[in-house]
Amino acid sequence: MEQTNVLKVENLSVYYGPICAVRKIDLEVNQGEIVALIGSNGAGKSTLINAILGIQRARGGTITFLGQNITRLKTERIVASGISVVPEGRGMLADMTVLENLQLGAYHHKGDYGPMLEKVFSYFPILSDRKTQKAGTLSGGEQQMLAISRALMGEPRLVLLDEPSLALSPAYVDKIFQFLVEMKKQGLTILLSEQNARKALQYADRGYVLDLGVTVMNGPAQELAVNPEVKRAYLGGE
Amino acid sequence: MESFVAQLIVGLATGGIYALLVLGMNLLVLVRNIVHHSYSHIVVLTMAMGWLTLTHTNGSIPLAVIVMLISAIIFTIATEPLFRPLSVRGADLETVTLAMGIGIIITEFISKYINGGANFAFPDAMTGRQNTISIGLISFSMANIVVLVGCAAAAAILMWFLFKSKEGRAIRAMAQNLRVAKMLGIPFGRTGVLGFGIAGLLAGFIAILCVMTLGAGSPSLGDTFAVKAIILMLFAGMGNMKGGLFSALFMGVVEAMALAYLPGRWTEAVFYGVIMLVIIWKPNGLFGNKH
Numbered sequence: 001m002e003q004t005n006v007l008k009v010e011n012l013s014v015y016y017g018p019i020c021a022v023r024k025i026d027l028e029v030n031q032g033e034i035v036a037l038i039g040s041n042g043a044g045k046s047t048l049i050n051a052i053l054g055i056q057r058a059r060g061g062t063i064t065f066l067g068q069n070i071t072r073l074k075t076e077r078i079v080a081s082g083i084s085v086v087p088e089g090r091g092m093l094a095d096m097t098v099l100e101n102l103q104l105g106a107y108h109h110k111g112d113y114g115p116m117l118e119k120v121f122s123y124f125p126i127l128s129d130r131k132t133q134k135a136g137t138l139s140g141g142e143q144q145m146l147a148i149s150r151a152l153m154g155e156p157r158l159v160l161l162d163e164p165s166l167a168l169s170p171a172y173v174d175k176i177f178q179f180l181v182e183m184k185k186q187g188l189t190i191l192l193s194e195q196n197a198r199k200a201l202q203y204a205d206r207g208y209v210l211d212l213g214v215t216v217m218n219g220p221a222q223e224l225a226v227n228p229e230v231k232r233a234y235l236g237g238e
Numbered sequence: 239m240e241s242f243v244a245q246l247i248v249g250l251a252t253g254g255i256y257a258l259l260v261l262g263m264n265l266l267v268l269v270r271n272i273v274h275h276s277y278s279h280i281v282v283l284t285m286a287m288g289w290l291t292l293t294h295t296n297g298s299i300p301l302a303v304i305v306m307l308i309s310a311i312i313f314t315i316a317t318e319p320l321f322r323p324l325s326v327r328g329a330d331l332e333t334v335t336l337a338m339g340i341g342i343i344i345t346e347f348i349s350k351y352i353n354g355g356a357n358f359a360f361p362d363a364m365t366g367r368q369n370t371i372s373i374g375l376i377s378f379s380m381a382n383i384v385v386l387v388g389c390a391a392a393a394a395i396l397m398w399f400l401f402k403s404k405e406g407r408a409i410r411a412m413a414q415n416l417r418v419a420k421m422l423g424i425p426f427g428r429t430g431v432l433g434f435g436i437a438g439l440l441a442g443f444i445a446i447l448c449v450m451t452l453g454a455g456s457p458s459l460g461d462t463f464a465v466k467a468i469i470l471m472l473f474a475g476m477g478n479m480k481g482g483l484f485s486a487l488f489m490g491v492v493e494a495m496a497l498a499y500l501p502g503r504w505t506e507a508v509f510y511g512v513i514m515l516v517i518i519w520k521p522n523g524l525f526g527n528k529h
């Protein structure tokens with residue numbers, strides 16, 4: 001069973017100075033899963049994602065990726081080892097072209113990224129049409145496609161997405177999630193954060209509910225989606 | 239007319255050297271978001287290393303050239319760890335202070351230890367100034383032509399590196415959004431050192447071209463270049479490579495024309511006058527939208 005484990009976070013704590021943003025979190029992501037981090041604004045989702053990526057340093061705990069302890073590694077080593085990110089707010093390099101953004105996503109690609117470029121252009125032909133255009137001139141939805149494509153360019157094992165549905169129209173939100181499910185079928189492992197709990201739990205396999213830096217609940221997505229407490233707090237239901 | 243063409247060539251050669259100084263400094267703006275005020279001083283220190291090599295060996299020019307290129311790279315990279323913590327903190331004023339401090343130390347060093355503080359002249363064999371070329375009535379020195387071609391080649395190579403290569407792309411990404419660049423896994427440390435190394439190689443090349451056109455260095459040369467380079471950077475817009483290139487060529491020509499056709503020593507006044515007007519008229523620089 002341990003073999004299927006792609007990412008394992010144990011007892012992770014992250015601080016901003018004296019402020020504790022993530023407190024003793026345990027989390028696992030298995031091969032070929034979509035795992036959702038649900039929580040309202042300020043729950044600590046971005047902090048957790050940035051800690052996995054080594055952008056924000058953990059004060060305590062360990063992060064293990066494919067059996068390797070990456071807690072103290074530099075971000076560039078972590079990315080090179082097979083984790084990529086779709087940053088919150090898409091993280092466009094707005095003055096660089098669509099193609100350059102994609103090429104930067106392949107910075108750590110070991111071989112020829114040409115076939116991968118062909119692949120993302122076949123997923124999102126619009127990016128191929130716009131490849132010489134500055135990324136900043138794309139619409140919000142197109143930018144999110146670019147951010148996701150860029151994260152795929154290095155052929156990672158695990159992709160972290162920080163609020164992919166943020167500021168997108170509902171039609172795009174479904175399109176993005178359906179694409180992620182498609183990627184999952186091809187063997188990609190995904191950890192995403194969402195305030196949009198309804199959509200996230202609709203498409204995810206499992207979920208963790210974060211509140212004030214601690215996990216208050218976790219389980220299969222369908223179970224969380226019908227849990228009365230989750231419904232009350234995050235789905236505006238009941 | 240003949241003298242006008244000759245002046246134009248002199249102006250373009252001078253402007254070419256300013257252009258490379260501005261390109262080197264702009265590269266460091268992209269790499270670490272710093273204004274490396276002492277970049278020009280490193281160029282002059284590099285000239286001094288060439289002079290020392292010539293005076294302490296049997297005057298081997300190839301050896302002097304190699305020493306200059308290597309020492310420029312070493313000097314420039316040696317400043318990277320000094321700037322790194324300031325750049326990470328985004329401490330602009332401290333960065334300027336640090337850079338000026340390095341410049342002052344270099345100037346002091348040269349005035350104490352290089353030729354007793356006097357101008358240090360290079361042999362004619364290294365300057366190529368004795369070779370003049372005449373086309374009809376126009377005549378100009380071979381050095382100016384070599385400098386012009388050298389500047390064009392260096393600028394083209396640098397532009398290719400920045401806009402077409404993987405590491406150049408990484409440097410531009412860091413300049414645009416450091417946080418995102420880091421999230422994409424671009425190594426901040428290594429890419430920075432590479433950028434400083436390339437700026438250093440360029441500094442060595444500029445030093446060689448300066449030897450060819452000026453024939454001598456002096457302790458105050460670093461300051462003279464530094465002030466011009468920084469003003470040209472402002473003129474074109476900080477970090478704007480192409481703008482800096484054209485502004486520098488243009489100002490080199492303005493300077494040469496003023497030198498040739500205006501009475502007395504009005505060169506500097508014209509140079510700064512034109513620039514002051516542009517800074518007032520376009521606060522972000524002639525080509526700038528950055529900063």
Ligand SMILES: Nc1ncnc2c1ncn2[C@@H]1O[C@H](COP(=O)(O)OP(=O)(O)O)[C@@H](O)[C@H]1O
Binds near residue numbers: 016021039044045047
């Ligand atoms: N750079 C920072 N400095 C100080 N506090 C921060 C910083 N970034 C986030 N925080 C705090 O950490 C907590 C978690 O934030 P964050 O991880 O961004 O939450 P989420 O992504 O779930 O909205 C919040 O209380 C937030 O105010």
Ligand SMILES: [Mg+2]
Binds near residue numbers: 045046088162163
């Ligand atoms: Mg967030």
